[in-house]
């Protein structure tokens with residue numbers, strides 16, 4: 001078991017609009033559900049979709065004005081940084097994501113920081 005990184009294509013760049021978010025369910029042998037946001041200006045962010053409080057599934061439709069709210073106990077997260085507004089020591093788990101040409105690519109590792117394949 002190593003921490004080798006491989007990149008997988010999530011979707012096309014235009015499949016995720018500016019200020020939009022999308023949930024990618026684990027598939028293809030992946031371990032995690034991943035939330036991806038495209039910020040104002042186009043920067044991408046990817047986070048584990050399990051809430052760091054008690055593991056509820058975070059959903060992109062629960063994001064408003066850059067704040068993502070967990071439906072279960074209403075912790076709030078800053079989509080740009082992954083920081084938790086209510087409990088700062090419990091941020092979202094972030095993953096590497098980037099645009100390559102017209103594709104959105106997510107870095108997967110198989111080690112301790114393992115990420116889902118979408």
Ligand code: FES
Nearest residue numbers: 051053054070073
């Ligand atoms: S599980 Fe998300 S705030 Fe409790």
